[in-house]
Amino acid sequence: MLNIGKIEEGFVLDHIQAGKSMQIYRHLGLDKLDSTVAIIKNAKSQAMGKKDILKIECDIDSLDLDVLSFIDHNITVNVIKDGEIIEKRSLVLPKEITGVIRCHNPRCISSIEQELPQIFYLADEEKEIYRCKYCDEKYSESTIDKL
C-alpha cells in the first residue's frame, strides 16, 4: 500500500473516476501551482472498484473548483486546514465554462476566429445542458471534445 503524507492546508479530491485525474490536473491549472500535488491513480475503492485521488497543498482560497462538477459531479471535495478536514464541499455547476470544452459546430465563429476563448454557458441546470456562448450549440460529449 502506497502511503502519502497528510497535507496541512489544501484539498483532497476523492472519488475521481479512475483515469480522470490528469484531466482534472490540467483543467485546474495545477501544473502552474508551485506547491505539492499528489496524483493517486487506480486506488482501490469499495464503491467504485478503482478511483483516482488528488491531494493539493495550497491556500484554500486560491483554487476555483467549479469546473470539477462539470467534469464529474461525483467527486468529493475535502477542504483541509491545519491538517484536518474542515468542510466537505458540494459541487455546483458553473454558470460559465471557459477553455475547458471546444465547440465543434463548423458554422461557429469559434472555429475560425483567432485566439477566441471557448466559452459555454449553463443553459439548463436541471438537465445539465451547456451551450456555446457564440452559436448556442448544445454541448455533447460525442460532438465536442474536451480541450
Added chain:
Amino acid sequence: MNKLRHMMNPLDFSVEELEELFDLAGEIEKDMDSYAHKCDGKILATCFYEPSTRTRLSFETAMLRLGGKTLGFADASNSSAAKGESVADTIRVISCFADICAMRHPKEGAPMVAATKSSIPVINAGDGGHQHPTQTLTDLLTIRSLYGKLGDFTIGLCGDLKFGRTVHSLINALSRYEGIRFIFISPKELRVPDYITEMLTQKNIPYEEVIKLEDVMPQLDFLYMTRVQKERFFNEEDYIRLKDFYILNKEKMAKAKVNMYILHPLPRVNEISVEIDDDPRAAYFKQVQYGLYVRMALILTLLNIK
C-alpha cells in the same frame, strides 16, 4: 454616459423595451418626414460577409431615411476578411469610421464577437443559421400593427420548421406574450426542434403539430409561411406526396378567416401562389415596410437619439 448597447438576439430587449421600440416605429410610420434629419452626420457601416440584398438595402434605406450616411461591403471578397483579418480586428477598425454597424456573417456568433470588441453599437443582421433579430422584430411589429397587440391569437407556422431560423426566433420571442397558441404545420421530417416544444411545454404554452395546412386554416389569426425545399426531404416520394400541402392558393385561403393575415420572411419561391398577392390578407410585402420602420427605430434607439 449611456451604456453601449447592441442587438444580437430579440430577447436582449425586455418586453417593455420592445414596446418602446415598436411605439417609436409606429411614430415613424405615421410621420416619417419628421425623422428625416435625426441622424444627420451619423454613419452606418453595413459589414456583410455574405450577400443579402433585402436586409442590407433595408438597413441602408433606414439610415438614409434618418438623414445619415452609409458605407460598407456587400460580400467578404471585398473586405479585409479575404486577407484573413479577424472579426475582432475588423470591428475595431470600423469603430473608427462609423457610429453604428450592421453585420451579417456566415459564421454563427460572429456579430457577438464583434460586439465584445466594438466601441459602437453592433446589430446582428444575420449570423448563419443562428439569429436574425431584425427579422423577428419586423415580424413582431407587423403582427402588433395589424392585430393591434401582441397576444391572444393563434398563429400557424408552416413549412420548414426544423431549419428555419426565423421561425425559431419568432416562437422564442412570442413565448414572452400572453394568450398565444401555436400550430406547427410541417412534414414530420421538418418538425420544429425538440428544444422549442420543450420550452413551450415548460411555459404551459399551448401548441399542436399537424401535417396538412387545410385542416387548421379556419383556426388561424396569422399564418407564417416558409419555404419547403426539396433537398430537405429524405426521399423524393415524400416530397411529391407532401409538397402541395404547403403551397398556399385561393382554394386553401377560402377556408381561412376573413381577417387572417399571411406573413412570410421572403424571398418566396412557389409556396405562396401569386394569385394570393392581391388578397387583402396577404401581408408579406407590408412586412417589408414594417422592417424598414423597425430598423429606423432600432438605429435611433441604439444611438440614443430622441
